[in-house]
Amino acid sequence: MAFISSGYNPDKPMENRITDIGPRSFEEFYPPVIKKNKGAWDYHEIVKPGVLKHVGLSGDVVYTVRVGAARLMSVTHIREICEIAEKHCGGHLRFTTRNNVEFMVETEAALDGLLADLASRKFAGGSFKFPVGGTGACVSNIVHTQGYVHCHTPATDASGPVKAVMDDMFEYFQSMTLPAMVRISLACCLNMCGAVHCSDIGIVGIHRKPPIVEHDRLDNICEVPLAISACPTGAIKPAKVEIDGKKVNSVAVNASRCMYCGNCYTMCPAMPLASGEGDGIVLMVGGKVSNRISMPKFSKVVVAFIPNEPPRWPTLTKMVKQIVEVYAKEARKYERLGEWAERIGWEKFFELCDLEFTHHCIDDFRDPAYYTWRQSTQFKFTKHIEA
Amino acid sequence: MAKHQTPLLDQLETGPWPSFVSDIKQEAAHRAANPDGVDYQIPVDCPSDLLGVLELSFKDKETHWKHGGIVGVFGYGGGVIGRYCDQPEMFPGVAHFHTVRLAQPSGKYYTADYLRGIMDIWDLRGSGLTNMHGSTGDIVLLGTTTPQLEEIFFDVTHKMNTDLGGSGGNLRTPADCLGQSRCEFACYDTQDLCHTLTNDYQDELHRPAFPYKFKFKFDGCPNGCVASIARSDFSVIGTWKSDIRIDQDRVKAYVAGEFKPGGGSHAGRDWGKFDIVKEVVDRCPTGCMSYDGAKLSIDNANCTRCMHCINTMPAAVKIGEETGASILLGAKAPILDGAQMSSLLVPFVVVEKPYDEIKEVIENIWDWWMEEGKNRERVGETMKRLSFQKLLEVTNIKAMPQHVKEPRSNPYIFFKEEEVPGGFEHDEAAYRQRHMR
Numbered sequence: 047m048a049f050i051s052s053g054y055n056p057d058k059p060m061e062n063r064i065t066d067i068g069p070r071s072f073e074e075f076y077p078p079v080i081k082k083n084k085g086a087w088d089y090h091e092i093v094k095p096g097v098l099k100h101v102g103l104s105g106d107v108v109y110t111v112r113v114g115a116a117r118l119m120s121v122t123h124i125r126e127i128c129e130i131a132e133k134h135c136g137g138h139l140r141f142t143t144r145n146n147v148e149f150m151v152e153t154e155a156a157l158d159g160l161l162a163d164l165a166s167r168k169f170a171g172g173s174f175k176f177p178v179g180g181t182g183a184c185v186s187n188i189v190h191t192q193g194y195v196h197c198h199t200p201a202t203d204a205s206g207p208v209k210a211v212m213d214d215m216f217e218y219f220q221s222m223t224l225p226a227m228v229r230i231s232l233a234c235c236l237n238m239c240g241a242v243h244c245s246d247i248g249i250v251g252i253h254r255k256p257p258i259v260e261h262d263r264l265d266n267i268c269e270v271p272l273a274i275s276a277c278p279t280g281a282i283k284p285a286k287v288e289i290d291g292k293k294v295n296s297v298a299v300n301a302s303r304c305m306y307c308g309n310c311y312t313m314c315p316a317m318p319l320a321s322g323e324g325d326g327i328v329l330m331v332g333g334k335v336s337n338r339i340s341m342p343k344f345s346k347v348v349v350a351f352i353p354n355e356p357p358r359w360p361t362l363t364k365m366v367k368q369i370v371e372v373y374a375k376e377a378r379k380y381e382r383l384g385e386w387a388e389r390i391g392w393e394k395f396f397e398l399c400d401l402e403f404t405h406h407c408i409d410d411f412r413d414p415a416y417y418t419w420r421q422s423t424q425f426k427f428t429k430h431i432e433a
Numbered sequence: 434m435a436k437h438q439t440p441l442l443d444q445l446e447t448g449p450w451p452s453f454v455s456d457i458k459q460e461a462a463h464r465a466a467n468p469d470g471v472d473y474q475i476p477v478d479c480p481s482d483l484l485g486v487l488e489l490s491f492k493d494k495e496t497h498w499k500h501g502g503i504v505g506v507f508g509y510g511g512g513v514i515g516r517y518c519d520q521p522e523m524f525p526g527v528a529h530f531h532t533v534r535l536a537q538p539s540g541k542y543y544t545a546d547y548l549r550g551i552m553d554i555w556d557l558r559g560s561g562l563t564n565m566h567g568s569t570g571d572i573v574l575l576g577t578t579t580p581q582l583e584e585i586f587f588d589v590t591h592k593m594n595t596d597l598g599g600s601g602g603n604l605r606t607p608a609d610c611l612g613q614s615r616c617e618f619a620c621y622d623t624q625d626l627c628h629t630l631t632n633d634y635q636d637e638l639h640r641p642a643f644p645y646k647f648k649f650k651f652d653g654c655p656n657g658c659v660a661s662i663a664r665s666d667f668s669v670i671g672t673w674k675s676d677i678r679i680d681q682d683r684v685k686a687y688v689a690g691e692f693k694p695g696g697g698s699h700a701g702r703d704w705g706k707f708d709i710v711k712e713v714v715d716r717c718p719t720g721c722m723s724y725d726g727a728k729l730s731i732d733n734a735n736c737t738r739c740m741h742c743i744n745t746m747p748a749a750v751k752i753g754e755e756t757g758a759s760i761l762l763g764a765k766a767p768i769l770d771g772a773q774m775s776s777l778l779v780p781f782v783v784v785e786k787p788y789d790e791i792k793e794v795i796e797n798i799w800d801w802w803m804e805e806g807k808n809r810e811r812v813g814e815t816m817k818r819l820s821f822q823k824l825l826e827v828t829n830i831k832a833m834p835q836h837v838k839e840p841r842s843n844p845y846i847f848f849k850e851e852e853v854p855g856g857f858e859h860d861e862a863a864y865r866q867r868h869m870r
Binding site for chain 1: 441442443444445446447448449450451452453454455456457458459460463472473474480483487490491492493494495496497498499500501507508509516530532535536537538539540541542543544545546547548549552555556557561562563564565566567568569570575576580583584585586587588590591593594595596606608610611613614615616617619622624625628631632635636638639655656657658659660661662663664692693695696697698699700701702704712716718737738739740741744745747748764765766767768769770771772774808809
C-alpha cells in the first residue's frame with residue numbers, strides 16, 4: 047500500500063482548508079417531480095404494501111417504492127442501490143428515518159419494471175436485498191443502535207437481534223393486516239442512542255451486574271470525583287485500597303444501590319460491567335410518538351429480562367411474535383398497541399399475551415414510581431389473582 | 434476461504450430479511466478480489482476481521498470494542514469517534530477502527546452520483562462499511578485508521594462539498610422528515626428549516642461548548658415521523674391554527690368507497706365497509722366532529738389537531754391554511770434520570786425565513802443551559818432540576834394552561850419575594866403585640 051495524499055499538508059493544516067460548510071443542500075437532490083410539486087401535494091394512496099402513490103395538485107403522480115434494508119450496509123451494496131436508481135429513477139433515491147430506501151418513479155410501467163428488478167436481487171446467503179414493504183398497518187423496519195459491531199458499552203447486539211426479529215416479522219412488513227402500525231426499535235444499552243422509549247415495542251439491552259473496579263489502575267486513568275458523580279443513585283464512594291502494601295485511591299460500589307446503568311464506565315474505563323451471563327434484554331411495549339387519537343406515550347416494561355441468545359435470540363423473537371399476534375387479534379382498527387393495552391387494562395394485557403408479571407415490572411425508581419401504582423379499586427380479575 | 438470461521442454469524446444469512454452478514458461477506462470478497470485495482474489505504478481484510486470480532490462477541494456475549502479514545506480532525510471537537518478493538522492481535526484489520534460521521538442532506542434525498550462519490554472515498558480510505566444512517570441521522574462511515582482522518586476530511590470537503598456531523602457535547606447533526614417535498618400533511622418546510630439551522634449553527638456543531646449533547650429534530654406534522662418528541666432536545670412539530678379544510682364531495686367519495694380509508698393503509702385485512710361515524714367521528718379524541726349522513730362538520734375551536742381524521746381521509750380532510758409549528762423541549766433517553774419526552778414550550782410559531790423567532794428561543798435556551806447545566810446534563814434534566822418556570826423566565830414566555838396537562842396537585846408553591854405584599858420580612862414586634870408568647 048502506498049499512501050495516497052488527498053492534498054492535505056500535515057505541516058500546514060490550515061492551508062487550503064475548508065471547514066464549517068455543513069451538509070449539501072437538499073435542493074440538489076430532488077427528483078424533478080418532487081421539486082416541481084413540493085408544497086403542492088393533494089393526497090396519497092398506498093397502492094399495495096410498500097408502494098405509495100402521491101398525487102399533486104398539478105395532477106402529477108409519483109410512485110414511491112419503499113424497501114427494507116439493514117442499516118449496516120457496504121459500499122458494494124450502496125453502489126448497487128445507485129445502479130438501481132440510475133436504471134429506473136433518473137439517478138435519484140432517498141433513505142427514510144427508519145433505515146428504508148425509497149425509489150421514486152412516475153409511471154405504472156416504470157413501477158412494474160422497478161418492482162420486478164428489486165424482487166430478483168438476493169444476497170448470496172439467500173436473503174432479499176430489497177424487500178418491498180413497510181407502509182400502512184404493518185411492522186415497519188426497526189431503528190436500532192450499533193451493538194457488538196462497533197460500540198464499547200452494549201449489553202446486547204443490535205444487528206443480530208434486528209435481523210432475527212425482522213425475519214420473524216417479515217410477513218407483517220410485507221402486508222397491511224395489523225390494527226395500526228407497529229414500530230419496533232432496539233437500543234443496545236440504556237444510553238439508547240436511538241431513544242427507543244416511545245416505541246410500540248422497544249428492545250433494550252441491560253446489564254445486571256455492578257461494575258468491576260480495577261483498583262490497580264483506576265486512579266491512573268480516571269478522575270475519582272467524576273466516577274463518583276457519574277452515579278445517579280449515589281452508589282459509588284471514594285475508597286483507599288491496599289495493593290502490594292501500598293495505599294491507592296479508588297472507589298467502592300454499593301452493589302445494592304447499583305442499577306447497572308453503566309454511566310460510571312462511560313466516565314471511567316476501569317469500571318467495566320459487561321457480562322455474558324449478566325447481560326440481556328428488557329422488552330418495553332406500548333409507546334408511540336404520534337399524536338394521532340391519543341397523546342404520545344412511553345413504552346412500559348413487560349418482560350424484565352431475556353437472556354442474550356446469539357445468533358438468533360429465539361426467546362426474544364418468540365415473545366415479540368406472541369405480543370404482535372395477540373395485538374393483531376384483539377385490538378380495534380386504528381388502535382396502537384399501547385392504546386389497546388390501556389383500553390383493556392395492563393392486567394388483561396399480561397393475561398392475553400401470556401406474559402409472566404414479576405415484581406420487576408413494578409416501578410421503584412424515584413417519585414414517578416408512585417404514580418404508576420393503582421390508587422383505585424377498579425381492576426379486572428385475571429388469573430393473577432388467586433381465589 | 435474465509436479468514437475466520439463464523440458458524441454463529443452464518444446462521445444470520447438465512448431468512449428473508451436483508452442479511453448484514455451476507456453484505457459484509459460480499460464486501461470482504463470484493464476487497465479481496467479488488468477488481469478495480471484500488472490501493473486500499475487501510476487493511477484490505479478489515480471486513481473479514483470485523484466478522485471475526487463479531488463472531489467472538491456472539492460467542493462471549495460481550496463486546497470487544499475498547500473504551501473510546503480521542504481522535505479527530507484539526508479544529509473540530511466532534512464528528513469522529515475513536516474506536517479500538519480489545520483483541521488487536523487476533524483482528525489486526527480492525528485494531529484501529531474509528532467512526533466518521535458525515536452530515537446528511539435534509540430529508541435524506543440523494544443522487545447516485547453523490548453517493549458514489551462518498552463511496553469512492555470510503556472504499557479507498559475506510560472499511561467499505563457504513564450505516565445508512567446513524568440514529569441521529571448522519572451518514573456513518575464505520576471504521577478507519579487515524580492517519581486517514583485528515584485525508585477523509587480533506588476529500589469530503591474538497592470533492593464532495595460535505596462536512597462532518599456532530600458528536601460529544603455539541604449540537605448533533607439536525608434531522609427532519611421529508612416534509613412538504615412529498616407529504617400533504619407538512620405544515621412547514623422542514624427541510625429548509627433543518628438545513629438553515631444546521632448551517633447557521635456550524636460552530637456549535639463542530640466545537641463542543643455545551644454541557645452535553647443537544648439534538649434538533651423537525652417533524653412536519655403531529656404524526657411525528659422523525660420522532661422529534663422522543664428523540665430530540667429541541668423538537669419542532671408542524672401544526673396549524675385555522676380551520677381544517679373539508680372537501681365534502683370527497684368525503685362522500687370516501688363514504689361511497691371510491692377512496693380507501695387511510696389511502697389503503699389497512700387494505701390487507703377485511704375490516705368491513707368504511708364507516709365514517711365509527712372510524713372517524715367516534716374516534717375523534719375531543720368529540721368535536723359530526724356527520725349527518727351528507728356533511729362532515731368539525732368544531733375547530735375544540736380540535737386538538739391529532740391528525741386522525743386527516744390521516745384517515747387524506748384526500749378530503751386537510752390541514753388548515755394558517756400553518757406553523759409547536760416547539761417542545763427536553764426529550765432524552767434514560768441515562769441518567771429516566772427517559773423524557775419533550776414538553777410544550779411554544780404552542781405556535783410562524784415558520785418563516787430567516788427563522789429569527791425560532792433562533793431566539795434556541796439561543797435563550799442555550800445561554801441558560803450553558804450557564805446552569807451541569808457536566809453531562811441534558812437540557813431536559815436541567816429543566817427538571819431548575820423548574821419549568823425558570824425555563825419560561827429565560828425564554829421570556831408567559832405561563833399558559835397549554836404548558837401543562839393539568840395544574841399542580843400540591844400547594845407547595847414557590848412565590849417570588851416581590852409577589853408577596855411586604856416581601857418575606859415580618860414585623861416581629863407587631864406580631865407579638867397581636868399574639869402573646
